[in-house]
Amino acid sequence: MAPLSGCLKGKHLFDFDMLGLKPVLLSALKKQGFDTPTPIQNQAIPLAMEGHDILGLAQTGTGKTMAFGLPLVEHLLDQPGKPAPKTAKALILAPTRELVNQIADSLRLLTHDTPLKVTTVVGGQSIGRQISVLSRGTDILVATPGRLIDLMDRGAVSLRTVQHLVLDEADQMLDLGFIHALRKIAPQLGTPRQTMLFSATMPKQMEELSGAYLDNPRRVQVAPPGKAADKITQSIHFVDKPGKPGKLREILSRDEDALTLVFARTKHGAEKLMKGLVADGFNAASIHGNKSQGQRDRAIKAFRAGEITTLVATDVAARGIDIPGVAYVVNYDLPEVPDNYVHRIGRTARAGREGEAIAFCAAEEVDLLHQIEKLMKIEIPVASGDRPEPVRSDKPRRRGGGGGGGGGRNRKGPGQGKGNGQRFDKPAQGTGKPRRQRRRRAA
Template identity: 45%
Template structure:
């Protein structure tokens, strides 16, 4: 099937061709005719299937057809509600691309930036409004937005909207919409809460489901690496170097974790940037632009910030941390293998994440192959030896060689930096000859907090296999 067979008008066909599209994806082929018939639609499709075009293209055509018929209703005619600013921007870019040969005006509004430019765009007049819930309600309360003339309403990424706690905001928006409208509802997963929300919004909808719920794309090759938590950063560097990955999206469970990954990569000489909720809007967009332009090799993201990331020909996704919600795994790896291209999804799993992996296997209904051939393989979930360090003398007894900041004769500058700070944090401690970890010895301190010595035989303590014990 080609786009010409979908009864699209010439300006849209011209724009689609300019974007390099030849054939509609399955969800586009099923959804576009239904939307053009002005039916409500319930779409269940995983990320990366082309659903933005599935609703943007027919909405643009409907608006153009109404304009040609002399329909001159003022105000916002279409509202597209989406959970994140990145996704809102992406949808705005798609609307602009598909409608560039048409007289349809659109605007994108989201929080985290000044509202001035957004308000000015609204005052100039808007046909299609793409918005996140918080900023939309804010501008509605200020009197800048009136939804009484909405004819098409799109709720995109409904499952993520609920995950982020926007359900009450969505209901507030729904209360302001006219009852007579066309509604389109899209979600990658369909748990009971989403089904109930869809039932409250849609009227006799056409249902489109292009893949089983929470399935992963066949174009993505998946693999699991068992690794101790402390060795994940070393495994990441190993994979970047071993496979010569040109560009990769790395997922972290937390914002702090994303920053730490970037810091470790920068120390190793790998250009990396983070994108998460604590970053300013300008910083996030610049980081994404650098990644798209291949100026940044590694983009580290949290789940919420990454939902709107759409990068052409992204070959690799790495789950540095496995998500604790199995459906999130599907969203993450859907960033690669898009539009029929092949991709690879590599996931790190430490001992504490085995339960998450089990849940992921249940949701995707298959087991992910385990890769054992790597230097940090940890089948039992136990933290194993970190990356080998250069030896300075051979054994533990040679630690007091003038370079050990914990020893009395060590580097004075580094020892001085610890003065008054108590016991240094143990980041692994000295290693045994077999490579296994031993607890770091507690240094004795004088009244100034300085280390007295690395052996400390007169401090009333002795070492045993179970740790330090008092001798008195």
């Protein structure tokens, strides 16, 4: 196939038919109603199909999964033969269980009429069953880093045959403290390989991460980091903390049938808020780190189907929910990490739809609001209340994942160099705390 990247500069959008994809993939796209690639797909797919490493930057809801999924499946279809027992041909790492499941669902739609097999491994599910499934081998393994390491330690999976690596929402992995897990996984991967790294933001640590992970990558970017989707209408209500529950009920009552995602900062706060809403007759559920995987899956499924109209969540859900029908996102508590605001509101206005993002801001959160507006280079329109003077606190603010993201304290950069011809092989550095303890802190 002739290289396409040279003729695809600028904003021109081509049809999927022009990519030279196999008929089975074009048929799968047609069944899903996809005719024209999104901007990130427009830029990334041709380069990935040519075999380049990719550093992809795009806001949430822009089609990143298909941007790496299509070229990945195309490459695997060109590799005949079944995977050997306990091996995989491609590995996709994502920071949360919800995002792993979302990616796998999208890939299964692409591979439905092919011999390719997609397998997921995440925490909170039976490790015995996962060991059994992996014993037969898989083409595409989608995993959270922590559970993958548990399986590697048990000898249940070998990564020596992996020739395609995808890191999705890599900046969130940094926030959740997964850099040490990545260092342990990377030396076990096959070489040479193609690596694709996708993220919604590009903090300094991401630059270091890409330098360690990628070999002469092609950078594709369709929106400045920190920019929300154009079809999201944003507003802010200045309201003191005791007034937040009443303001939320007022907003929910305006459109009770609309799907509304409400973000709280802590697991306890999310659960308490949800129970209060249910007691007042609202059709609500919650997802956070104290919920089992089954409970989280059932809540998201019910929310997707419209059986539940209000879902209260911590940041564990900010990147793992891809439900086009979400009409409103309410930031009940502002996140302590400004980037997380962008990820949260990116849960609405998906797949070309319009959406509304509503935020509450108490006096003690004014500084957080200032950081968010500085990141986004906008001033969020005020819907009610007056901007109060910021409340200063002597307590040092925690850096990291904020409302349930956790695990990002005192994190080190990914390191430099690629010794012995391997990437990511520098020994882990950090707090010295057990890895399991750090993972439990995440919501």
